[in-house]
Amino acid sequence: MIEVLGVKKRYRRKQVIEDVSFTANKGEITCLIGLNGTGKSTLLKGIMGLTPFDKGSVLIDGKPIDLNRVAFVADHAMFPIHFTIEQCEAFMKDFYPTFDSALFARLVEDFKLFPEDKLSELSKGTLAKANLALGIAQDPDYLLLDEPFSGIDVFSKEQIVELFSSEIMESRGVLITTHEIEDIEYLIDKAVMLNNGRIVREFDVEDVRFIHGKSIVDVMREEYGA
Amino acid sequence: MNLLKLLSWEVERVTKPFLTLVAGLIVIQFGYLGYFLWDETNFYEQLRREGNADYQLSFLNYLNGTPYLLSLGIAVAAMLLYSVWIWYRDFQGRGTFMMRLLTMPQKRMTLFFAKLATILMMTLGLFAIEWIALKLQYIAFTSWFDGKMIPMGGSFEQAISYHGMLMVMYPSSLINFVIHQLIITIAVLFIFAFVLIERSFWQRTMWSPVLSLSILVVILTIPILGYAFLSNRLIYDETIVYVGMVLVVWASVTIWLGRRFLQTKLNV
Numbered sequence: 346m347i348e349v350l351g352v353k354k355r356y357r358r359k360q361v362i363e364d365v366s367f368t369a370n371k372g373e374i375t376c377l378i379g380l381n382g383t384g385k386s387t388l389l390k391g392i393m394g395l396t397p398f399d400k401g402s403v404l405i406d407g408k409p410i411d412l413n414r415v416a417f418v419a420d421h422a423m424f425p426i427h428f429t430i431e432q433c434e435a436f437m438k439d440f441y442p443t444f445d446s447a448l449f450a451r452l453v454e455d456f457k458l459f460p461e462d463k464l465s466e467l468s469k470g471t472l473a474k475a476n477l478a479l480g481i482a483q484d485p486d487y488l489l490l491d492e493p494f495s496g497i498d499v500f501s502k503e504q505i506v507e508l509f510s511s512e513i514m515e516s517r518g519v520l521i522t523t524h525e526i527e528d529i530e531y532l533i534d535k536a537v538m539l540n541n542g543r544i545v546r547e548f549d550v551e552d553v554r555f556i557h558g559k560s561i562v563d564v565m566r567e568e569y570g571a
Numbered sequence: 572m573n574l575l576k577l578l579s580w581e582v583e584r585v586t587k588p589f590l591t592l593v594a595g596l597i598v599i600q601f602g603y604l605g606y607f608l609w610d611e612t613n614f615y616e617q618l619r620r621e622g623n624a625d626y627q628l629s630f631l632n633y634l635n636g637t638p639y640l641l642s643l644g645i646a647v648a649a650m651l652l653y654s655v656w657i658w659y660r661d662f663q664g665r666g667t668f669m670m671r672l673l674t675m676p677q678k679r680m681t682l683f684f685a686k687l688a689t690i691l692m693m694t695l696g697l698f699a700i701e702w703i704a705l706k707l708q709y710i711a712f713t714s715w716f717d718g719k720m721i722p723m724g725g726s727f728e729q730a731i732s733y734h735g736m737l738m739v740m741y742p743s744s745l746i747n748f749v750i751h752q753l754i755i756t757i758a759v760l761f762i763f764a765f766v767l768i769e770r771s772f773w774q775r776t777m778w779s780p781v782l783s784l785s786i787l788v789v790i791l792t793i794p795i796l797g798y799a800f801l802s803n804r805l806i807y808d809e810t811i812v813y814v815g816m817v818l819v820v821w822a823s824v825t826i827w828l829g830r831r832f833l834q835t836k837l838n839v
Contacts, residue, residue, distance in 0.1 A: 355775070356774045356775065357774070357775055357776065357777075390670075390839065393670075393673075393674050394673065394674070395670055395673055395674065395838075395839040396774070396838045396839060397835055397836060397837075397838070411676070412674055412675065412676040412677075413676040416674075417670070417674050419667075419670060421664070421667060422664075422667055423667055423668065423670045423671040424667065424668060424671060425667070425668055426664065426667075436580075439576050439580075440573065440576065440577075440675045440676075440677070441675065441676060442676065443676075
């Protein structure tokens, strides 16, 4: 389980995250929901130590974060953009002991990626798929995805959603931020709603759906008044 | 193991710019050497025609020429800039590659030492290449003037030992060479500390460059002020010990700062 405990983050005069605590379980998809600028990406980057929190802590299964067990997938390339996909793979094989080449090859084939393509030449959707393939092939217990659906075409979206419901993702914990709730609503187990850097609601999606008959978007409307 | 892999990776990234720098230096130096030989020969011929050929040239005359000094200045500037750029380039484009480097399952200091080793290898590489280039220039220099029967004074070693910059690059003793390399390493460590402090505070304040520079200026000046205060009370041996201690303190403090900011404060 990923435990985020009482974290705070300030950028200059703006308190971006204010005393946020939540958990994300293994084998479940937890979605961080919020309007733009509510601190979703900052939270993911903070968990990975890319923007250290001013206060609070993050534990993975009760221990400090182990980067062999957690992978972060950003909404942009995390390699120099003149790299080809196969160069990215070679780099990952060199530096990630858990990198699974067979799994990567399978994802490359499923996503119809061309290993010799440069990252700079990829469309946003193809880049998202390449990023995801590189992240999943790290074979992590937990996967942190920052806006994986942002600005990508409907077919790429479908392929990624299909992957989420496949056995490849079954045992992994996923913490995702997205604006495109409708596309993955039926996959999400838990939602954590943020507003102005605070958690305004945290709920089990199935409970809300079956007990209250509401979708995540309905709850969003209530909270954000949109 | 990861250190070697990262080092090889950094070296691979710098190979093209490094070779471009080397090619530039060689073109400038040999181009200037050609001009120098032609110009000096004409000058000597003119003196000889005027019956006033009491003229002696040394290799140092060439080495003190502005284009030669400029080529060394370009190399120093390029190395200083690259010491900054080796970090900043990985923050380019929404902090892309730095995100990968910082989320790799390894100690972040591995990255620090890989980048430091890259800069030091580049510096030593430049020194070695420049030494070979100097030897070749000296051979060309002596062969040309010998052929023209123009008298020359001073040896290659003398020219190096009387030249301000070359004396630092190629000191006469191994101990001095090690001390000079240590000073170069400390200079690079200061630059690294500057970048890492600045990158740690850039999201907090727009004054992060000023803040990091101030911290480093304080660290740099305290021992110098201390020396100004103590200099009259120290004998020669004690001064040497003091300077040695200051170098060790500067190296330790900058590495400690680099470690602290890289591991716990850096913002991407």
